[in-house]
Amino acid sequence: MDNVRQFNPHNSADDDGLNRTPPADPHAERALITRCINEPDEFRTAADIVTGDDFTDSTYRILWDVIGQQLAEGKPTDPVSLRAEIELLGQLRLFSNGALIWDIAREMGPGDAEHYAELIHAKTRLRRIDDLAVRLRSGILNGGAIDDLEEQITGHVQQRATTTTGSRFIPGGSFILDRPDTVPAIWGEGDNVLWAEGEALIIAGPAGVGKTTVGQQVLLAAIGVRPHALGMAVRPAKRVLYLASDRPQQAARSMARMVTDEHRDILNQHLVFWPGPPPKDFIKDPGVLLRLCKQADADIVCLDSLKDMAGELASEEGGQAINSAIQRTLVEGVEVLALHHHRKQGGGKEGGKEPTSLDELYGSTWITAGAGSVVSLWGAAGDPIVSFKHLKQPSAECGPWRLKHDHPVGVTEIWHEVDVLDILAHARGQLTAQQLACQIYSPDKGKPSASEVEKARRRLEQLVEKGLAHRIPGGGGRGNSAGYVAAFSSSGELPEAS
Numbered sequence: 001m002d003n004v005r006q007f008n009p010h011n012s013a014d015d016d017g018l019n020r021t022p023p024a025d026p027h028a029e030r031a032l033i034t035r036c037i038n039e040p041d042e043f044r045t046a047a048d049i050v051t052g053d054d055f056t057d058s059t060y061r062i063l064w065d066v067i068g069q070q071l072a073e074g075k076p077t078d079p080v081s082l083r084a085e086i087e088l089l090g091q092l093r094l095f096s097n098g099a100l101i102w103d104i105a106r107e108m109g110p111g112d113a114e115h116y117a118e119l120i121h122a123k124t125r126l127r128r129i130d131d132l133a134v135r136l137r138s139g140i141l142n143g144g145a146i147d148d149l150e151e152q153i154t155g156h157v158q159q160r161a162t163t164t165t166g167s168r169f170i171p172g173g174s175f176i177l178d179r180p181d182t183v184p185a186i187w188g189e190g191d192n193v194l195w196a197e198g199e200a201l202i203i204a205g206p207a208g209v210g211k212t213t214v215g216q217q218v219l220l221a222a223i224g225v226r227p228h229a230l231g232m233a234v235r236p237a238k239r240v241l242y243l244a245s246d247r248p249q250q251a252a253r254s255m256a257r258m259v260t261d262e263h264r265d266i267l268n269q270h271l272v273f274w275p276g277p278p279p280k281d282f283i284k285d286p287g288v289l290l291r292l293c294k295q296a297d298a299d300i301v302c303l304d305s306l307k308d309m310a311g312e313l314a315s316e317e318g319g320q321a322i323n324s325a326i327q328r329t330l331v332e333g334v335e336v337l338a339l340h341h342h343r344k345q346g347g348g349k350e351g352g353k354e355p356t357s358l359d360e361l362y363g364s365t366w367i368t369a370g371a372g373s374v375v376s377l378w379g380a381a382g383d384p385i386v387s388f389k390h391l392k393q394p395s396a397e398c399g400p401w402r403l404k405h406d407h408p409v410g411v412t413e414i415w416h417e418v419d420v421l422d423i424l425a426h427a428r429g430q431l432t433a434q435q436l437a438c439q440i441y442s443p444d445k446g447k448p449s450a451s452e453v454e455k456a457r458r459r460l461e462q463l464v465e466k467g468l469a470h471r472i473p474g475g476g477g478r479g480n481s482a483g484y485v486a487a488f489s490s491s492g493e494l495p496e497a498s
Contacts, residue, residue: 023126024056032116040077042113049117068284183395196394199372200336208381223270241298245308248275257410282310286324293334303338319364354378430483433457
């Protein structure tokens with residue numbers, strides 16, 4: 001019986017298999033890289049399934065990242081081009097001076113990129129399970145607490161649930177009908193919402209008009225340093241991730257005006273910065289934004305600015321990449337604030353007209369299509385007074401306003417606000433939506449757009465609903481437009497309820 005091995009419950013980690021090689025499929029990794037070199041259009045399909053982190057072989061991981069960067073910059077992915085880029089990275093020795101790249105490129109298999117990407121991702125899932133099993137087994141052998149071990153299991157299941165499509169299925173009745181009466185707000189309240197829950201906010205403007213200043217005031221209100229932003233409440237945040245990609249030191253100097261050393265603990269606990277561009281272009285890896293937010297444990301992220309997140313924002317590919325990255329992040333419960341720019345018009349208000357539509361923001365229409373709220377600031381660089389327009393609203397329109405910047409202390413307030421009720425009260429006779437739109441949106445040009453007239457009409461109808469105005473059908477003159485009159489006397493008294 002000497003040749004019979006006795007069972008020992010205290011075998012070493014090696015005997016229990018804790019140090020064995022984790023699951024991987026290097027053949028599928030190689031095949032996917034080959035496919036992407038020869039059929040670069042398939043890279044984007046694969047990028048929706050895997051990222052560089054899914055590759056276990058460092059050479060394949062490097063090639064994946066370089067191919068993605070080449071495509072993001074509109075460059076070719078042939079072996080000669082890839083070799084040149086890898087040489088710039090100082091990694092050519094890993095590829096036998098480039099010979100390995102040619103070997104990989106020649107091995108074109110029958111499967112497509114999606115097939116190989118699915119095989120690779122399946123191994124990633126197995127590695128996560130394997131890692132959990134190793135940690136659990138090690139914990140058991142080392143006398144770990146039962147509660148801690150069970151929490152690891154629960155955490156793994158919950159993380160898996162949040163990454164599966166099926167976990168988001170919601171019954172139609174609940175999704176449509178079980179909604180609050182007002183839009184849940186991150187910034188604002190009631191009908192006056194500038195940033196809605198689960199929808200991105202874009203603050204756009206030319207250089208120097210204060211979009212960074214306003215955005216930072218919102219974020220500081222979210223972490224409790226300020227009581228509000230522009231006089232409107234901001235929902236508290238657990239932690240804010242600030243991607244300071246556009247001149248990070250300037251962003252730091254801007255926020256330094258707004259805080260003191262007594263805020264250090266709050267800032268350290270609830271705010272984290274990532275200076276410089278994100279680690280990967282959104283076109284190459286739309287999932288990188290969500291991963292950064294998870295690593296920072298953030299529930300709000302600020303993108304300063306969108307032009308630094310993906311190349312070629314004016315292209316459909318660039319706009320879709322921005323939209324995809326933002327939507328993936330929103331659906332996981334992380335709110336998104338983005339700073340953006342108008343199309344070039346010669347610089348500030350001296351070189352062009354104030355934008356009045358989403359088309360006048362820079363980049364693909366996919367960018368604004370994916371946002372719930374878009375705000376435009378306009379003025380000359382350094383102006384203390386700038387205009388504010390709400391180009392896209394999740395609820396009622398806020399503004400138009402004139403904002404006053406106190407640049408030395410980084411405080412912004414509403415300096416002037418159009419009062420529709422006051423305009424109505426002082427109107428000579430009946431006021432039409434066209435006339436109101438002229439006063440609100442285009443006092444200089446005198447001819448508002450159809451959209452601006454419709455927004456003015458909605459504002460008048462809101463006063464009618466509140467009993468502050470009367471609508472007179474066909475009483476507004478040309479075109480049988482409705483006219484509106486105040487429902488109170490010249491002294492400002494409302495009629496007694498009948």
